[in-house]
Amino acid sequence: MKKALIIGGGAAGCTAAHQLMKMGGWDVLLVEAGAFLGAGVRTFYYGGHPYTFGPRHFLTQNREVYDYMDGICPLRRCADHQFITYVERDNAFYNYPIHVDDIAKMPDAALIQGEMAAAKGVENAQNLEEYWIGSVGQTLYDKFIKEYNKKMWLVDDVSTIDTFSWSPKGVTIKSGPRAAWDTALSAYPYAEDGYNRFFDVTTEGVNVRLKTKIERYDIPKRTVWIGGEKMTFDVIINTISPDELFEKCHGELPFLGRDFHKIVFPTEHVFPEHVYFLYYANDEKFTRLVEYKKLTHHKSPTSLVGMEIPSLNGKHYPLPYKAVQKLATEYYKMMPDNVYSIGRAGSYRYGLDIDDCIEQAFIMAKQIKEGGNDYPVPMEMWR
Ligand SMILES: Cc1cc2nc3c(=O)[nH]c(=O)nc-3n(C[C@H](O)[C@H](O)[C@H](O)COP(=O)(O)OP(=O)(O)OC[C@H]3O[C@@H](n4cnc5c(N)ncnc54)[C@H](O)[C@@H]3O)c2cc1C
Numbered sequence: 473m474k475k476a477l478i479i480g481g482g483a484a485g486c487t488a489a490h491q492l493m494k495m496g497g498w499d500v501l502l503v504e505a506g507a508f509l510g511a512g513v514r515t516f517y518y519g520g521h522p523y524t525f526g527p528r529h530f531l532t533q534n535r536e537v538y539d540y541m542d543g544i545c546p547l548r549r550c551a552d553h554q555f556i557t558y559v560e561r562d563n564a565f566y567n568y569p570i571h572v573d574d575i576a577k578m579p580d581a582a583l584i585q586g587e588m589a590a591a592k593g594v595e596n597a598q599n600l601e602e603y604w605i606g607s608v609g610q611t612l613y614d615k616f617i618k619e620y621n622k623k624m625w626l627v628d629d630v631s632t633i634d635t636f637s638w639s640p641k642g643v644t645i646k647s648g649p650r651a652a653w654d655t656a657l658s659a660y661p662y663a664e665d666g667y668n669r670f671f672d673v674t675t676e677g678v679n680v681r682l683k684t685k686i687e688r689y690d691i692p693k694r695t696v697w698i699g700g701e702k703m704t705f706d707v708i709i710n711t712i713s714p715d716e717l718f719e720k721c722h723g724e725l726p727f728l729g730r731d732f733h734k735i736v737f738p739t740e741h742v743f744p745e746h747v748y749f750l751y752y753a754n755d756e757k758f759t760r761l762v763e764y765k766k767l768t769h770h771k772s773p774t775s776l777v778g779m780e781i782p783s784l785n786g787k788h789y790p791l792p793y794k795a796v797q798k799l800a801t802e803y804y805k806m807m808p809d810n811v812y813s814i815g816r817a818g819s820y821r822y823g824l825d826i827d828d829c830i831e832q833a834f835i836m837a838k839q840i841k842e843g844g845n846d847y848p849v850p851m852e853m854w855r
Contacts, residue, residue, distance in 0.1 A: 477696065477703070478502040478678075479686065480711035481671070482511040484815025484829035488709045490674035491837030501705075502675060503684045503698065509675060512788070513826060515666035518734045521776035522664050525732050527749060527762040529553070531656045532827035538657045540830060544673045545666075547659035548769070554746045559615045560754040568751045570608065570616055572647040584611045588645075600633040607644040620753045623782055625791070626728060634794045660767040667826075689717050692808055707840060711815035711829075713787055714803035722802045725820060729786030733758075733779040741765065742775045757781050790820045812836050 476492050478485045481504030492498040508514055512525035530547060532538050541547060555568040566574040575584055587609025597603035600621060604613045621630045661667055681698070688697040695704045710717060715725045741763070743750065748766040752758055758779045765775050782789075790800075800820035807813060814832040816824045 473497060473499040474706040475704075476500045476707040476709065477694075477705040478709045478711070479717075480504060480511075480815065480818070481506070481509040481675070481680065481682075482711060482815060482829070483513055483670075483826045484711040484818060484833055485709065486510070486671050486674040487830045487833035488711070488812075488814065488836060489678045491833055492707075492840070493677050495837065495841055500678045501703075502678050502680045503686060504680065504682050505685050507683055509671035509680065509682075510667065513667050514671065515664075515668050518776060519736050519774065520772060521736070521764055521774075522666060522768050522770060523734060523764045523776055523778055524666060526730060526778060526780050527760075527767065528660075528667065528826065529748065529767060530659045530661075530826060533656050534827060534831055535657070536834070537827045537830045538659070540834075541667075541670065541827075542659070545661040545663060545670050548662045550658040550660060550748070550767075552746045553658055553748045553766070554744075555749040555751060556744075556747055557616060557751040557753050561615065565750075566616075567646070568749070569646045570612060570644065572645050575612075575645075580611055584609060587611055599631045601629075601631040604630075604644065616753050619755055620751070620759065623755075623757065624759055626782055626784075634792060664768060664770055666768070689719075691717050691806065691811055694808070694811060706810060708811045709836065710811070710813040711818040713817045714800060714807075714813050714820065717813075718803055718806055722799055725800055725803075726791050726796060727787035727817070728789040728791065729783050730788050731781040731783045731785055733781070735777045735779060737775050737777060739775060740773055742777055787817055790817065790822050792822050796820075810840075 474497060476498050478489050478500060481502050485502055485504070486509060489500050489502050492500050513528050515522045515524055517523070529550070530538075530541060538547070556565045557568040558565050562579060564578075575581055578584060591609050592606050594603050594606045597606050601613070601618075604617045618630055621633060622628065625633055627633060663669060684698065686696045686698055687700070690696070691708070693704065694706070694708050695702060697703070713725050713727065715722070743763045743766065748762065750761040752760070758781050760780050762778045763775055764778065765772070790796075797820065804813060813819065814836055815829050819832070
């Protein structure tokens with residue numbers, strides 16, 4: 473039997489474990505620092521309401537990934553999910569992402585249309601502010617983007633943020649259907665406890681050690697120390713911040729976290745029928761609210777809403793800055809063959825979602841099975 477070590481038991485680590493077990497011939501050890509598998513994707517209960525730490529809507533363009541999740545946790549399609557943004561200066565809710573149909577309804581529609589016609593494009597944008605103003609003009613930027621990004625990334629000035637592909641689907645102004653991501657397969661598990669079964673099924677036969685951390689790493693030798701015991705592996709699959717594997721020798725990779733609040737409302741439903749998420753683009757401290765019933769469809773005379781507030785608590789969001797992404801690359805360069813780094817923190821990649829973690833694990837497993845490092849990967853900087 474070959475020996476594999478998986479570090480972290482979230483979506484990426486558990487899918488990776490499952491792929492190795494399905495392959496056969498692998499003795500897999502998965503170490504998870506927390507008391508449970510799944511991290512923020514795990515469902516808990518509050519006042520009888522199932523919830524996860526922030527929304528964990530399943531959205532993918534990849535049919536194989538969809539079928540994989542659906543085969544383990546049967547998925548209910550979300551037919552017409554809408555996301556909306558509150559813009560205080562108009563005292564109005566608009567579609568999220570910005571939708572072309574909403575512009576005509578805005579009090580300053582003529583100004584916005586003029587600015588959009590004169591917008592100089594994004595080709596030479598040097599930062600996120602220039603990217604958005606170059607794309608949609610100053611007024612839409614001020615209404616939808618500026619304050620949101622200041623709180624999202626905890627900065628005072630959006631021009632300090634590098635340009636990055638922030639916008640859903642790479643569009644800044646959406647047209648066509650009002651469903652937020654109408655080209656993706658959009659779903660959530662039927663089971664009231666959401667994805668919990670996923671983490672049980674994917675780790676069947678795996679040696680899972682919860683509340684465990686690796687004490688020392690010697691990555692070039694694929695060797696670690698756990699509970700004082702020295703262990704060497706044929707393959708290591710990392711899903712935590714890559715700097716941790718090398719004693720942060722090039723410096724620490726920064727992350728942002730989230731404070732999460734649960735609020736029960738005394739009504740059966742809170743949001744309009746098709747609205748799943750509410751975004752807030754003003755100076756409120758929170759970025760987004762989610763009404764869990766929209767995802768879970770559970771019955772109750774009350775309804776649970778989750779609120780996210782960006783903070784320094786937790787490693788939830790890798791930063792979208794070129795300088796720190798370059799730093800992450802220094803760590804990837806130090807990884808020898810048969811050491812992989814996948815998942816959101818493992819790839820140091822903001823915007824990498826559950827479906828992307830699964831897709832990465834599929835590709836990694838193919839590489840382990842077929843050998844060679846030379847095949848297309850969906851995410852640059854993956855290794
Ligand atoms: C607030 C929020 C909302 C989101 N909403 C959605 C959504 O609606 N849809 C969607 O598809 N995606 C969403 N995502 C993203 C998605 O949930 C993540 O991409 C995915 O869950 C990441 O999985 P992972 O395995 O890479 O990392 P994680 O789930 O973070 O797993 C890493 C694991 O490693 C463990 N760990 C950490 N350090 C150590 C250590 N030293 N030793 C051992 N174990 C360690 C952690 O406890 C954790 O269990 C959201 C993310 C956030 C933060």
